Amino acid sequence: MSTKLDDPKKLAELKKQLEALAGHEIDASPQQIIRFRYPVSSSTSADGSTTWRNIFFPGKSCSDANLLDVDGAGWTGSNGQQTFLLSDVLCWSSFIFAYPANVVATARGASPFILTTDYHTVGPAPGTLNTDLQITVYAWQPGGAPAPGVSFDWRCRVVSVPIIF
Structure with a gap:
């Protein structure tokens, strides 16, 4: 059974929603986004x-x-x-x-x-x-x-x- 944090479709949707809020494309994978901070x-x-x-x-x-x-x-x-x-x-x-x-x-x-x-x-x-x-x-x-x-x-x-x- 998948949860919201390991479902690729839900992570991709979360990324789209965060990009809409931020007003720009976020250069991070959906898995990195769930942390709201990631190393570059x-x-x-x-x-x-x-x-x-x-x-x-x-x-x-x-x-x-x-x-x-x-x-x-x-x-x-x-x-x-x-x-x-x-x-x-x-x-x-x-x-x-x-x-x-x-x-x-x-x-x-x-x-x-x-x-x-x-x-x-x-x-x-x-x-x-x-x-x-x-x-x-x-x-x-x-x-x-x-x-x-x-x-x-x-x-x-x-x-x-x-x-x-």
Whole structure:
């Protein structure tokens, strides 16, 4: 016998009702919604280095860098895509993200899908020094058509430049 909390149809209906109340789509599974709060990412920050190549002079140079490693989960919308800002999943108020960056996404489940990613820096936001990283994850069916509703895990490693006032 199913209860309201384990019936997929009732959970999906609950999600629709909560989205109507919130006035926007809620980026969470029906099972996550019943908690009214759910994790979206985890992150670590570590000392590292960045290697630079010179355009006019041969060779390379290296400098210290703060490297941010962030991971999360999501799923594609009706167009087979999900776009988000890195700052949307971090509890930071000041940030500058810079290249190089590496973004990887992996489909979750037994069905075959192809995932690709794209990213670029955006900003600075008006009145701030914040330069964000916008990430888009695309899901494709094996024949090449966009794949909506694909659950995926993602990971991003990016240079994080400290803001010093």
